[in-house]
Amino acid sequence: MDARFERRLAEAAERTAALGAAALVVGPSPDLAYLTGYDPTPLERPTLLVVRPERRPALVVPMLERPLAAEAPSAGLLELLAWRDGDDPYELTGALLRAGPVLVSDRIWGVHVLAMQSAAPGHAWWSAAPAIGAMRARKDVEELAALRRAGAAADAALTDLLRGRLIGRREVDVAEELAEHLVAHGHAIAAFTIVASGPNAASPHHEPTERVLSAGEALVLDFGGVLDGYYSDTTRTVALGEASDRLRQVHEIVRTAQAAATDAVRPGAPIAAVDLAARRVIDSAGYGERFFHRTGHGIGLEVHEPPYASQDDPTILEPGMTFSIEPGIYLDAEFGVRIEDIVAVTPDGVEALNVSTRELLVCD
């Protein structure tokens, strides 16, 4: 038995009560893995963890997955309620709910939410993010260590990629090599490798194509994977062959914005201030319209998770929170620049989990 799960399940129950809710319902997802160590594939047969204040947590589980659930590191803490094909798992779940609002974990499939609403009418159904998202946002020592290792491995993958030649190769081939470096440096999987050259760099979520990289272009590399269960995610923009004055100018604005946002990270500051710090630099340089996304996202068991560095997120920073800082400027049909690092909030400021140089690199 891992004491972490006992602590986390207890805190989830406390937070559920503090929010005035009767229960927290969690489906197969990083939320379930975080609370119980049990991480089955989400399927049409529902697996539903029900956490209630001052009650033993229950796990509603399909009969044919009961043996797996019984091996979960937290199984001894859970009441396992197995259902057979033909039973109604939503009625079984509904019967566990006292009157009051129900918190629903973000990634539960809609089909399960609708069926619970139908089987247990009369409840209000709220997002569980204020409870479990807030818990997951503050990483413990082991989680921070895993995120540090993931960040260092991503940095090393970039170093290896930039040792070789880029000009003349296709985006897809560079993406494949980058994925190999991520794995070679300890990632279990490479989750994404955006390689966006020339005008493609103006599309923030570009998928690599057959396009061949040419001298004189900008190249955005945005990549990450999963190492010991935790994500890496970093972005660098390089100039191929030579850097135009315009690329140098835009890159310097993004670099300054990224540094300003990083400097704004400290316990007690609102995460919105981090977003604002980046936004002010880009706005005052006249590119505000071309920076059309938030400054960053939390990272951990998921590549995007609370908190979000945006004007909408009310989170006040606390030690142990980890998120990306990734301002960008995107010039349609021309080029784009983005610089991204993962940072952790420390007791007295900020720690960067990526340390590759943020200066504009010129590569062949």
Added chain:
Amino acid sequence: MDARFERRLAEAAERTAALGAAALVVGPSPDLAYLTGYDPTPLERPTLLVVRPERRPALVVPMLERPLAAEAPSAGLLELLAWRDGDDPYELTGALLRAGPVLVSDRIWGVHVLAMQSAAPGHAWWSAAPAIGAMRARKDVEELAALRRAGAAADAALTDLLRGRLIGRREVDVAEELAEHLVAHGHAIAAFTIVASGPNAASPHHEPTERVLSAGEALVLDFGGVLDGYYSDTTRTVALGEASDRLRQVHEIVRTAQAAATDAVRPGAPIAAVDLAARRVIDSAGYGERFFHRTGHGIGLEVHEPPYASQDDPTILEPGMTFSIEPGIYLDAEFGVRIEDIVAVTPDGVEALNVSTRELLVCD
């Protein structure tokens, strides 16, 4: 532009109207890929397809994914509504909905369903499975061809595995070899490889362990992957070294049940009759309590999708429907037997997409 998507989007709108609903809302999922050819990763920023009778379909999409959406094969049919971080995508979506029930695709994340319900109160929210699940259940000629290729590749993977020695190896190592054979025979990925030996075979969704395979045991192999976008899924139970009388007897009951269920497949028959045919054989042999799951599941873009061969599913079989037939008997702490093939409903009966022998094989 692929004419398939125009046809499918039109049929989805017709089915939405026929069900008395005002709209169908689909998130990133096989449903979205089926209707539009667009298959982004599901994330916290919602991408939502809104299909309405007699209106042009709309795709609500995050601004930073707009360039990707614009390249989808169906993009010319869609009104792309890009939203920026800071906008409210749920209000944007809600504004597209006329009064009336809204169909919600099964895999949309709960967080998006709750936010839509909150932004657009006054609608009833129903599962979209009766519309889109029913469409996807009837495969067209190209889909059937892909499923046939996937089935043949899974059969070939099994043949290759059984050429070598099994006894003395660990479950995880056999699973890894099976995955390699799946890929070698054309699968893009091996999605699952259940290798369950001895008492582990009594757990239908067992995950391979370090356990070493021994002579005298039963071994359940349940495996599949994705080939040209479509899933394979087959199961065989083999005897290691020699088969005990008890294993032979139980295997023969399962084989007879599987054959009876397959014989029950024809257009116009209820899929529940397929389940019943298998269940009757196992019940009358006295093992009814040890067959605690449905007889099968639809298969296509997802490994589990409608229709389901169970007593609950009201589907009447039509040509082009594809599903598994996989009865099993599970004897706790002792062994288990399952035999699974994918079948397609033809205009006059049934076609088996897996043809490996269903006799009990004795392997070393």
